[in-house]
Amino acid sequence: MSVVKINGIKAYMIDKNTLLDLDKNDALKSFREEFQIPDNTLYFDGNSLGLAPQITQKKMSSVISSEWGQGGIRSWINHDWGISPQRIGNKIAKLIGAGNGEVIAADSTSINIFKAIVAALQVNHERKIILTVEENFPTDIYMMQGLETFAPSKITPKIVPSSSLIESLDESVAALLLTEVNYKTGEISDMREITRQAHQRGILVIWDLSHSVGSIPVDLNGCNVDFAVGCGYKFLNGGPGAPAFIYTAKRHLSLIDPILSGWFGHANPFAFNLQYEPAKNINRFMCGTPPLLGLIALECGVDISLKADIKLLRKKAKKLGAIFIELMRDKFKSKEFELASPLDDEKRGGHVSFRHLHGFALSRALVENGLVCDFRSPDIIRFGITPLYMRYQDLYDAVELIADVTESTNWEEKEETIALYT
Numbered sequence: 540m541s542v543v544k545i546n547g548i549k550a551y552m553i554d555k556n557t558l559l560d561l562d563k564n565d566a567l568k569s570f571r572e573e574f575q576i577p578d579n580t581l582y583f584d585g586n587s588l589g590l591a592p593q594i595t596q597k598k599m600s601s602v603i604s605s606e607w608g609q610g611g612i613r614s615w616i617n618h619d620w621g622i623s624p625q626r627i628g629n630k631i632a633k634l635i636g637a638g639n640g641e642v643i644a645a646d647s648t649s650i651n652i653f654k655a656i657v658a659a660l661q662v663n664h665e666r667k668i669i670l671t672v673e674e675n676f677p678t679d680i681y682m683m684q685g686l687e688t689f690a691p692s693k694i695t696p697k698i699v700p701s702s703s704l705i706e707s708l709d710e711s712v713a714a715l716l717l718t719e720v721n722y723k724t725g726e727i728s729d730m731r732e733i734t735r736q737a738h739q740r741g742i743l744v745i746w747d748l749s750h751s752v753g754s755i756p757v758d759l760n761g762c763n764v765d766f767a768v769g770c771g772y773k774f775l776n777g778g779p780g781a782p783a784f785i786y787t788a789k790r791h792l793s794l795i796d797p798i799l800s801g802w803f804g805h806a807n808p809f810a811f812n813l814q815y816e817p818a819k820n821i822n823r824f825m826c827g828t829p830p831l832l833g834l835i836a837l838e839c840g841v842d843i844s845l846k847a848d849i850k851l852l853r854k855k856a857k858k859l860g861a862i863f864i865e866l867m868r869d870k871f872k873s874k875e876f877e878l879a880s881p882l883d884d885e886k887r888g889g890h891v892s893f894r895h896l897h898g899f900a901l902s903r904a905l906v907e908n909g910l911v912c913d914f915r916s917p918d919i920i921r922f923g924i925t926p927l928y929m930r931y932q933d934l935y936d937a938v939e940l941i942a943d944v945t946e947s948t949n950w951e952e953k954e955e956t957i958a959l960y961t
């Protein structure tokens with residue numbers, strides 16, 4: 540048994556009974572019933588693909604049979620299909636501290652990164668450097684590089700180690716593109732302070748909220764952020780490949796001339812004019828016809844996060860993470876598992892990562908044994924913490940299972956088999 544301090548204040552003795560008690564008194568416990576929980580599975584990967592809400596299946600089925608099946612094309616108007624990107628955008632806005640009309644659900648995160656970079660370069664048109672850090676999620680970096688291939692005179696990507704980020708903020712930089720919660724370590728960046736420092740040098744800031752939205756409270760307007768993007772299928776439980784979203788501060792909207800200038804971003808799409816003219820509002824960030832079925836599923840997930848209250852979710856997530864770390868430390872006194880995430884609950888987002896010498900083989904073995912987690916090269920195993928459907932007792936069972944698997948596995952044999960089929 541070990542003792543864990545949450546935020547340095549309250550101490551919990553953790554054994555299985557304590558965890559069962561915490562479950563009993565959990566203010567969010569009823570939300571687990573709103574999800575399909577996979578059989579015989581400890582699901583620790585909701586940071587990568589959130590589980591399916593029960594309501595999604597019902598809603599999708601009725602949209603397909605009734606709205607699409609019976610209504611056909613009429614449902615674009617009769618069932619408000621046509622305004623769903625805006626309606627869902629406004630709901631997501633509430634989770635990330637944005638205002639009405641500042642967020643739209645559309646496309647993938649990668650495509651929205653493309654739009655946000657172009658927008659930032661248009662607003663800050665005298666500069667051409669887009670700065671990011673080596674630790675950023677690769678797609679963010681790839682989108683910068685693709686743009687450079689097409690328009691080398693307009694954009695220069697600059698990628699620095701995060702340790703030299705602040706000193707790299709100078710008057711040559713047009714925009715800074717950062718992810719708030721690091722996808723490997725779960726470390727949270729200081730959005731307010733970094734945005735402030737960038738603005739002091741005339742740099743616009745684009746935040747990727749893929750691992751933030753639905754996991755930690757975000758205050759885009761309070762931090763004066765310029766642009767943001769994020770993902771619908773992680774903590775928002777919007778379903779595999781769910782539409783993503785993009786935010787732009789209202790002050791920039793009229794300065795942006797979309798280069799993904801599809802008809803749905805037009806001021807009047809159904810006038811079928813020959814000249815592109817961007818919509819006056821956030822619609823100018825749309826390109827083609829919205830993926831309605833994906834949007835409906837996304838909305839089901841977003842509604843649950845709104846109902847749960849992001850502050851309560853965050854509070855429970857911090858506690859779950861702290862207990863998981865403590866149970867792991869208690870179980871593995873050796874250096875076999877090295878914590879790769881911040882120990883400080885305030886600095887750690889929605890997953891806990893450990894480095895392990897045989898991380899890849901071990902993560903596979905865990906998944907085969909019913910603990911769904913994932914691996915990020917070279918040696919990181921990630922355990923997603925999802926307070927909507929995770930129970931405290933799951934932490935205990937997971938750590939027991941990790942111990943069983945590590946004790947009973949011969950890594951040399953394991954790695955040979957994996958080499959055969961990868």
Ligand SMILES: *Cc1c(COP(=O)(O)O)cnc(C)c1O
Pocket residue numbers: 647648649650676678679718722747749750770783
């Ligand atoms: C998951 C994730 C993405 C996903 O991008 P897609 O275009 O939806 O595949 C982007 N950025 C970050 C930081 C992510 O974690």
